[in-house]
Amino acid sequence: MWDLKTGELLRTFAGHTRGLACVQFDGKTIVSGSSDQxxxxxxxxxxxxxxxxRGHKDLVRTLHFTGGRRAVxxxxxxxxxxxDIVSGECTLDLKDVHTSWVFxxxxxxxxxxxxxxxQKIVIWDFSKELHVSDID
Structure with a gap:
């Protein structure tokens, strides 16, 4: 982490064993995905x-985190x-929709x-009170 005004290195985050593919920062929390799965x-x-x-079986290419408890x-x-980034639990696993890498x-x-x-864009709409059990 760098101080953008001074260019000073503030902190190094070490823990992934392979290269990073995605990072998000909300000012308090950083979420990172890697080729270490x-x-x-x-x-x-x-x-x-x-x-x-833990749960992906290949490179974590993308993630979205908005500063709450959830990340996708x-x-x-x-x-x-x-x-659920607090408990570490995977609360929903959407499979068999894409036939190639998710970008x-x-x-x-x-x-x-x-x-x-x-070449597909997939939208899951949960606004009609769809429950997780309805998606499986």
Whole structure:
């Protein structure tokens, strides 16, 4: 982490064993995804890794985190996962939708949008009181 005004190195975050593919920072928490198949949640002030999220079987190419409890990730394993970053639990695992690498994910309070090398944009709309059990 760098001080943008002075250019001073403030902190180094070490923990992934392979290259980073995506990072998001909300001013307090940093969430990173890597080719080590892991997502790490960091406390920015201390540099401590407070959670390691395991479940993807390939490069974690993209993630979206908005500063709340939830993060959404997409992987070269062709899945989209929703995470509770406090408990470390994968709360939703969306499979068999994309047929190639997932390049981007975004979400808001009622939708998840993903894009893939398979040239599809997929939108999951949860605004009609769809329950997780209805998606499986």
């Amino acid at each position: 892991l997502i790490k949640v960091w406390e920015a002030d201390s540099g401590q890794c407070i959670q390691t999220l 990730s997409g992987s070269y394993d062709q899945t989209i996962k929703v995470w 981007d994910v975004q979400f808001d309070t009622s939708r998840i949008v993903s894009t893939s090398q398979d």
